Amino acid sequence: xxxxxxxxxxxxxxxxxxxxxxxxxxxxxxxxxxxxxxxxxxxxxxxxxxxxxxxxxxxxxxxxxxxxxxxxxxxxxxxxxxxxxxxxxxxxxxxxxxxxxxxxxxxxxxxxxxxxxxxxxxxxxxxxxxxxxxxxxxxxxxxxxxxxxxxxxxxxxxxxxxxxxxxxxxxxxxxxxxxxxxxxxxxxxxxxxxxxxxxxxxxxxxxxxxxxxxxxxxxxxxxxxxxxx
Amino acid sequence: xxxxxxxxxxxxxxxxxxxxxxxxxxxxxxxxxxxxxxxxxxxxxxxxxxxxxxxxxxxxxxxxxxxxxxxxxxxxxxxxxxxxxxxxxxxxxxxxxxxxxxxxxxxxxxxxxxxxxxxxxxxxxxxxxxxxxxxxxxxxxxxxxxxxxxxxxxxxxxxxxxxxxxxxxxxxxxxxxxxxxxxxxxxxxxxxxxxxxxxxxxxxxxxxxxxxxxxxxxxxxxxxxxxxxxxxxxxxxxxxxxxxxxxxxxxxxxxxxxxxxxxxxxxxxxxxxxxxxxxxxxxxxxxxxxxxxxxxxxxxxxxxxxxxxxxxxxxxxxxxxxxxxxxxxxxxxxxxxxxxxxxxxxxxxxxxxxxxxxxxxxxxxxxxxxxxxxxxxxxxxxxxxxxxxxxxxxxxxxxxxxxxxxxxxxxxxxxxxxxxxxxxxxxxxxxxxxxxxxxxxxxxxxxxxxxxxxx
Numbered sequence: 001x002x003x004x005x006x007x008x009x010x011x012x013x014x015x016x017x018x019x020x021x022x023x024x025x026x027x028x029x030x031x032x033x034x035x036x037x038x039x040x041x042x043x044x045x046x047x048x049x050x051x052x053x054x055x056x057x058x059x060x061x062x063x064x065x066x067x068x069x070x071x072x073x074x075x076x077x078x079x080x081x082x083x084x085x086x087x088x089x090x091x092x093x094x095x096x097x098x099x100x101x102x103x104x105x106x107x108x109x110x111x112x113x114x115x116x117x118x119x120x121x122x123x124x125x126x127x128x129x130x131x132x133x134x135x136x137x138x139x140x141x142x143x144x145x146x147x148x149x150x151x152x153x154x155x156x157x158x159x160x161x162x163x164x165x166x167x168x169x170x171x172x173x174x175x176x177x178x179x180x181x182x183x184x185x186x187x188x189x190x191x192x193x194x195x196x197x198x199x200x201x202x203x204x205x206x207x208x209x210x211x212x213x214x215x216x217x218x219x220x221x222x223x224x225x226x227x228x229x
Numbered sequence: 230x231x232x233x234x235x236x237x238x239x240x241x242x243x244x245x246x247x248x249x250x251x252x253x254x255x256x257x258x259x260x261x262x263x264x265x266x267x268x269x270x271x272x273x274x275x276x277x278x279x280x281x282x283x284x285x286x287x288x289x290x291x292x293x294x295x296x297x298x299x300x301x302x303x304x305x306x307x308x309x310x311x312x313x314x315x316x317x318x319x320x321x322x323x324x325x326x327x328x329x330x331x332x333x334x335x336x337x338x339x340x341x342x343x344x345x346x347x348x349x350x351x352x353x354x355x356x357x358x359x360x361x362x363x364x365x366x367x368x369x370x371x372x373x374x375x376x377x378x379x380x381x382x383x384x385x386x387x388x389x390x391x392x393x394x395x396x397x398x399x400x401x402x403x404x405x406x407x408x409x410x411x412x413x414x415x416x417x418x419x420x421x422x423x424x425x426x427x428x429x430x431x432x433x434x435x436x437x438x439x440x441x442x443x444x445x446x447x448x449x450x451x452x453x454x455x456x457x458x459x460x461x462x463x464x465x466x467x468x469x470x471x472x473x474x475x476x477x478x479x480x481x482x483x484x485x486x487x488x489x490x491x492x493x494x495x496x497x498x499x500x501x502x503x504x505x506x507x508x509x510x511x512x513x514x515x516x517x518x519x520x521x522x523x524x525x526x527x528x529x530x531x532x533x534x535x536x537x538x539x540x541x542x543x544x545x546x547x548x549x550x551x552x553x554x555x556x557x558x559x560x561x562x563x564x565x566x567x568x569x570x571x572x573x574x575x576x577x578x579x580x581x582x583x584x585x586x587x588x589x590x591x592x593x594x595x596x597x598x599x600x601x602x603x604x605x606x607x608x609x610x611x612x613x614x615x616x617x618x619x620x621x622x623x624x625x626x627x628x629x630x631x632x633x634x635x636x637x638x639x640x641x642x643x644x645x646x647x648x649x650x651x652x653x654x655x656x657x658x659x660x661x662x663x664x665x666x667x668x669x670x671x672x673x674x675x676x677x678x679x680x681x682x683x684x
Contacts, residue, residue, distance in 0.1 A: 117484060122445065123451040126493055128484050136483060144492060146452060146455065146497045205483055
């Protein structure tokens with residue numbers, strides 16, 4: 001069920017049409033989904049404090065209501081291993097359009113997946129699972145299911161992906177934690193059902209899935225009634 | 230709404246029959262039902278007069294009989310008034326053949342009519358459709374019968390948004406020995422839609438398989454459709470028209486750009502155990518198989534052939550479609566070998582596929598089939614028969630079928646489609662064992678039986 005806070009977050013961003021990453025992640029955390037530890041820093045010092053608690057390496061991402069595709073403008077830096085690099089990232093981001101602070105996150109590893117949702121005209125809320133990474137739109141190794149989805153659906157989704165074997169541990173690779181993936185997908189499915197009237201689509205891209213966790217490393221929520229080109 | 234008056238009509242009024250133009254659609258419908266179907270049919274035209282010595286009634290309310298079904302082939306503008314009279318005269322339902330409604334920008338007339346029908350609980354099919362067809366019972370298709378190939382009665386129900394696709398499929402089904410229970414062209418589907426048809430056909434004792442040609446659903450209707458089809462105790466097969474991705478929508482997210490309408494449709498059908506046929510060959514193969522067998526299989530296929538090459542091709546097709554061709558146990562092989570004729574005992578190959586070789590006799594087929602229908606190692610049998618082999622007789626079809634009837638295990642045959650082999654083919658088909666005229670088609674039939682992993 002949606003609590004007041006989730007509805008408030010959604011309503012706050014109806015005007016811009018999409019929800020920036022820190023807010024989207026806060027929303028997923030409230031819905032019980034796994035996200036990386038993060039801090040939203042408006043000064044380099046706040047980023048340093050987070051680094052002291054979490055340790056390196058870290059990921060830094062620009063926060064800006066005007067930047068929807070962060071990596072296209074150099075707004076994502078991974079593998080940050082020192083305070084110097086963290087500060088450099090902060091200064092570089094501060095020159096970007098609409099800069100509203102920097103997101104600092106723990107580095108999560110694993111198999112890159114894409115998990116998505118869209119409100120389909122004919123079928124209502126639909127959940128997507130696919131092999132992630134930069135080639136996601138080229139290979140289009142994805143599969144869709146109508147909500148609600150259960151554990152059987154998750155298994156059949158994995159089996160319908162060409163890359164499903166990778167998730168099950170291909171050639172000595174670590175298999176992903178299927179329980180964690182099932183939890184993520186079913187939790188996401190019920191959140192999407194609850195948000196049906198408010199959203200157009202959601203990308204969780206990538207979701208990093210290892211033998212231990214399935215973590216939403218990046219997220220974008222496109223709200224209803226928006227027309228982003 | 231009760232659709233029985235439409236599908237089980239005993240009395241029919243055809244509205245729009247012309248007194249001078251016998252090729253008018255209403256006349257075609259009147260003539261065929263009046264002369265050839267077990268119905269009492271009344272022609273209606275506001276001008277009155279006679280047709281073929283029968284009274285042409287000026288108004289449906291003048292007919293001195295209770296009318297089950299009104300077939301309306303009048304101009305769109307007149308249809309709401311006609312429907313109002315039908316309701317007043319307590320007609321059971323209508324098929325509206327006429328076009329010129331929502332499809333040509335006159336959604337307002339269609340809406341008025343639909344609202345009226347819904348309020349009165351008056352079921353109607355269409356408008357802008359071919360209506361309904363049920364072999365030997367009723368036929369509202371305005372196509373002259375001599376132009377069609379008469380479908381035979383059977384247990385496949387066809388529901389189609391397109392009348393053309395429906396008729397063309399029925400013609401092809403007939404050639405392949407697939408019989409029809411009812412075919413319904415729902416046209417603009419203003420009132421009676423796919424979901425209503427599934428609900429009705431689920432309770433129709435003549436129907437065992439429901440096939441739908443679908444172009445699109447209304448908002449959230451797809452969701453209700455799959456839930457209805459999933460609950461339906463009879464297998465549901467769909468064919469989707471219009472698969473191209475409408476590229477005009479905004480693609481602000483990866484998900485929205487990848488989850489195109491057709492991919493979503495296709496994946497969701499699979500999720501809910503609804504079989505999707507992607508082309509005519511799949512459609513016919515699925516229908517033929519499901520018309521014989523409703524029980525699901527897990528997909529362990531046993532193959533019996535007289536040609537090694539056909540066995541190889543069948544295995545390739547099985548692999549492509551996700552069917553398994555398991556190795557047979559030593560015990561099973563021994564049991565089969567024991568009953569082989571001396572001419573093949575030392576040369577037949579007993580791995581799966583079982584290759585009986587060109588020296589095989591009928592009895593060798595029966596020996597292998599006898600063991601495999603009882604074995605738990607396979608749950609479906611594919612029998613590839615090349616009647617060119619000298620040891621195969623015309624009785625083989627019936628003889629294999631009889632073995633299968635003793636066990637609850639589906640058997641599917643491949644035989645080349647030549648008149649010469651008709652008796653062999655009929656030996657199977659009369660016993661409800663489906664025959665495909667290609668190896669690929671036979672494997673598709675097996676695939677159809679695997680439609681739902683949940684059962």
